[in-house]
Amino acid sequence: ETGVTQTPRHLVMGMTNKKSLKCEQHLGHNAMYWYKQSAKKPLELMFVYSLEERVENNSVPSRFSPECPNSSHLFLHLHTLQPEDSALYLCASSPSSYNSPLHFGNGTRLTVT
Amino acid sequence: AQTVTQSQPEMSVQEAETVTLSCTYDTSENNYYLFWYKQPPSRQMILVIRQEAYKQQNATENRFSVNFQKAAKSFSLKISDSQLGDTAMYFCAFLDSGAGSYQLTFGKGTKLSVIP
Secondary structure (H helix, E strand, O other): OOOEEEEOOEEEEOOOOEEEEEEEEOOOOOEEEEEEEOOOOOOEEEEEEEOOEEEEEOOOOOOEEEEEEEOOEEEEEEEOOOHHHOEEEEEEEEOOOOOOOOEEOOOEEEEEO | OOEEEOOOOEEEEEOOOOEEEOOEEEOOOOOEEEEEEEEOOOOOOEEEEEEEOOOOOOOEEOOEEEEEEOOOOEEEEEEOOOOHHHOEEEEEEEEEOOOOOOOOEEOOOEEEEEEO
C-alpha cells in the first residue's frame, strides 16, 4: 500500500478518445499534484491543487483537464491527445502545498496511438 | 530559474560496494531544500533523503548519506553496502523554501545497476 493509488496502471488511447486518469491518496494530505515523466527528460510539473483549489498550472495544453473534487481525489481528463503526450503520468500528494516532500503513486503509463 | 544537473546517465556498482551519484544545481536562493528520490521498476518515486540548505551537517539515512557542498552547489548521494534492491533510477531535486514554493525541480536522473 503506497498511500497514493493511481488507476489505470496502463492506458492506450487513440487521438480522438476521451479518457480519465484517477488518483487517490489515503495519507490525509492537503495538496495533490500531476507530473509528466517522459523518457530522458526531467519530471515536469503539470498541476498543483491545495485544499481542492488549483494553485499552479504550468502552461499545460487544454487537452489536459484536471479535476479535484476533494482533498483525497484527483483526476486528469484527457481529450484529443497527441502521440507526443505518451508518457508516464505520476500523481503525488504532500501535507501542504509547499516545503513538503512528495509521496508518489505508481503512475499511469499512457500510450497515444 | 533553478536547474538541476545529474551528469551520470548510468552507473553500476558491485553488490556490497559503495557508489556516489553526483548532482549539481544552480540557484540564486539562499534557503532551499534538496532531495534524492529513487524510482525502482515498480515506477513509484520514493524519497530517499532530504537536506535543508541552512543545515551544515550532511543528512544520513541508514546506508544513504549526502555530501552537501553549498558553496559549490553540489549535492551528491553516497550509497554504502549496495544491495540488489538499490537498482533504480535516482533523481536529485531542488525546492525553494519560500512561501508558496511547491514546484520541485528535478534532474534527468541516474540509472543505477547493482551487480551481484
